Amino acid sequence: MDRHDGFREFVLARQQALMRTAYLLTGDAHLAEDLLQSVLVKVVGQWARLSRDGNPEAYTRKALVNQYISWRRRPRPELPSAEVPERGTSCDEAALDRIVLRQALAKLGPRQRAVIVLRFWEDLTEAQTAEVLGCSIGNVKSQTHHALARLRTIAPELAHLLNDPQIAEVTR
Template identity: 75%
Template sequence: MDRYDGFREFVRARQQSLIRTAYLLTGDAHLAEDVLQSVLIKVAGQWPKLLHDGNPEAYTRKALINQHISWRRRVRKELPSADPPEYGHSHDDSTVDRIVLRQALARLIPRQRAVIVLRFYEDLPNARPPSC
């Protein structure tokens, strides 16, 4: 029996959802991939224990949030400007809404952003599940 039995299947099944969460937390596709990759390395190390007593998806999402917060503290990058970007052409309402939403998320502190992402994008309940 391989120590990672089920891990590869878990990653294949949940990868798109996890990368979407990472992107919504970071606001940057490349950083989202880096954060998710470092979290999956940690999850792989804990995989036998997670299979036995834990909820692998809840653990992975919590680790993703913690990793993002940790990276933000270390890097301390400036947040993007609150002013909408200047474009030479007009956008439809949905594009403007996405830009405004992205800027609003960027102004939140990492923990607030994590709550918004989990609650509204991942459609998780308001109450914290006991496994987190």
């Protein structure tokens, strides 16, 4: 029996979900691929222990967030970004919302962005998010509240998304 038994199957089964998380954290497909690849290299080194007595998906998700935050701390040159396209007939409202939301997420700090991604895209509970981030539930609530307030300031055109009753319930 190889110490990496099951790793390939895990990656094949969870790759899309992990890539989505990496993309939502980084906001860039190429950076997301790099992030996921660097994390999977770490995960394969821990695979024997994880497959025996751990939760490999939770460990991998936490490693993604930690690696992303670590990358954000390193100084790097500014990356150019495209402006939001003019509202026109060629772009539907949902697509425009996604573009604006991605740009607004990029303006959040790494921890706030991680909280928003984990809570609203990964649909984790406050307790699960706290576990992934290694902080208290109160910290998750506070970070979520502040991140949503910042998103409302950065992108007021997304008010119809950010004023959703489900989101309002989370920030109480």
